[in-house]
Amino acid sequence: MVLVLTAAAAVALGAWVWLVVCWGGYWRTGQRLPARRAPAKWPPVAIVVPARDEALVLPMTLPSLLGQDYPGPVTLVLVDDASTDGTAEVARDLAAQELARRAAARDAGDAAALGGVGLTVLSCTPPPAGWTGKLWALQYGVEFAGEAEFVLLTDADLAHRPGSLRALVEAATTHRLDLVSQLARLAITSRWERLVVPAFGYFFAMLYPFRWSNRPRSAVAAAGGCSLVRREVLRDAGGLAAVRGAGIDDVAIARLVKNAGGRTWLGLADRADSVRPHPSLADLWNRVARGAFTRLRHSAALLAGTAVGMLLLFVVPVVATVAGLAVGAWPLAALGGAGWLLLAGTYLPMIRYYRQPPPAALLLPVTAMLYLGMTLDSARRHRAGHGASWKGRTYGDPAARHQRAAKRREPGVDAGQLVPGLVPDQAPAPVADAGAARPAIPDGIFGEPR
Numbered sequence: 001m002v003l004v005l006t007a008a009a010a011v012a013l014g015a016w017v018w019l020v021v022c023w024g025g026y027w028r029t030g031q032r033l034p035a036r037r038a039p040a041k042w043p044p045v046a047i048v049v050p051a052r053d054e055a056l057v058l059p060m061t062l063p064s065l066l067g068q069d070y071p072g073p074v075t076l077v078l079v080d081d082a083s084t085d086g087t088a089e090v091a092r093d094l095a096a097q098e099l100a101r102r103a104a105a106r107d108a109g110d111a112a113a114l115g116g117v118g119l120t121v122l123s124c125t126p127p128p129a130g131w132t133g134k135l136w137a138l139q140y141g142v143e144f145a146g147e148a149e150f151v152l153l154t155d156a157d158l159a160h161r162p163g164s165l166r167a168l169v170e171a172a173t174t175h176r177l178d179l180v181s182q183l184a185r186l187a188i189t190s191r192w193e194r195l196v197v198p199a200f201g202y203f204f205a206m207l208y209p210f211r212w213s214n215r216p217r218s219a220v221a222a223a224g225g226c227s228l229v230r231r232e233v234l235r236d237a238g239g240l241a242a243v244r245g246a247g248i249d250d251v252a253i254a255r256l257v258k259n260a261g262g263r264t265w266l267g268l269a270d271r272a273d274s275v276r277p278h279p280s281l282a283d284l285w286n287r288v289a290r291g292a293f294t295r296l297r298h299s300a301a302l303l304a305g306t307a308v309g310m311l312l313l314f315v316v317p318v319v320a321t322v323a324g325l326a327v328g329a330w331p332l333a334a335l336g337g338a339g340w341l342l343l344a345g346t347y348l349p350m351i352r353y354y355r356q357p358p359p360a361a362l363l364l365p366v367t368a369m370l371y372l373g374m375t376l377d378s379a380r381r382h383r384a385g386h387g388a389s390w391k392g393r394t395y396g397d398p399a400a401r402h403q404r405a406a407k408r409r410e411p412g413v414d415a416g417q418l419v420p421g422l423v424p425d426q427a428p429a430p431v432a433d434a435g436a437a438r439p440a441i442p443d444g445i446f447g448e449p450r
Helices: 002-022 058-066 087-107 133-145 164-174 191-207 231-236 249-259 281-295 300-327 330-353 358-383 398-408
Strands: 045-051 074-080 119-123 150-154 158-160 179-185 226-230 264-274 388-390 393-395 431-433
Touching (some): 002 300, 045 058, 087 119, 133 150, 133 249, 150 231, 226 231, 281 358
Parallel strands (some): 045 074, 045 150, 074 119
Antiparallel strands (some): 150 226
């Protein structure tokens, strides 16, 4: 038994050495927005925020977008995706408060406080067959935004620090990037968040090494919840309709742009923070489990390989260390201890990024087993027909979903058809409810699905 465990510990240690040296430097956290300069002319930007039952987080996030000091033309569109908690009303109230603040500043002669962004609130229709709710809401917002050169797709739970939009545009224009994306820093307040949250970015980078994703000729492409995309490139690539059923929409958009020849960049955010709380293990479990099996393409073989790999990488070093010390098998303990320290060392940069104490890196094996449990539970939900779920909507296997949709499709609604758009005849007011007025635009403004 000791010999078998020693061999397994040696394999695990060798695997960790290979990952550290050869796997795209995934464990490093130095991928931040590259050096940049202000453009000669600031391009028009549209900010699109899809929101479904986000009334609790909007007071912490929407003001950060309303207060952006972008020098060029900017349109902010919040798309209310059939919320039941008053999301649209909260957004309008926040925009009205911002307008009142600016008026007071103007009356007080404070010119520095007069900048900011206006807001349009849209209420979108239910997603047609074949569309996920979020992508349909994004489609609504992007169509309404018109001919902006760049579109910032940002989740409703992300708070943007001052200068965030400027920095994204500067990076895109300086380096001629077609998509600039950031993986936002998640909130950490509870004990469970301290244990689980930093590993989200760590495992995401292990799946999609940022440096490989940022190479034009690499097949790896990924994005986070904050993505600035060049609108013309997105349109020419097929538009959001081409990825309308994607379960992991951020990654799907990045792949769409990159496969069409666009240049993409992904890194960790310094000016975008998620404020969504996950106080309990159940909250965190559901966040990961709802899409974990989707990342494995609903493949039983990939699931089995993932389970074996995680047990080898994260469990064997700990077991070898403890067993070796317990029975006095010093070579076994040395191999296990070296593997444990090496895996903790790869986790330490992410622990520091989240401002957690360095010894917390040693707990990565515990966290990894939680993630494995979440992934297995995600597969169980899928096999039971529950699929990925989010705020009252459940998404199963895309192929099966399309088959079911085709059977129950209502007359006149086609899964691949773009519903007439939302570009108004005149520019929207700073605060408006555009949910009732939907003037038509030509079908196919974003191209037909591929």
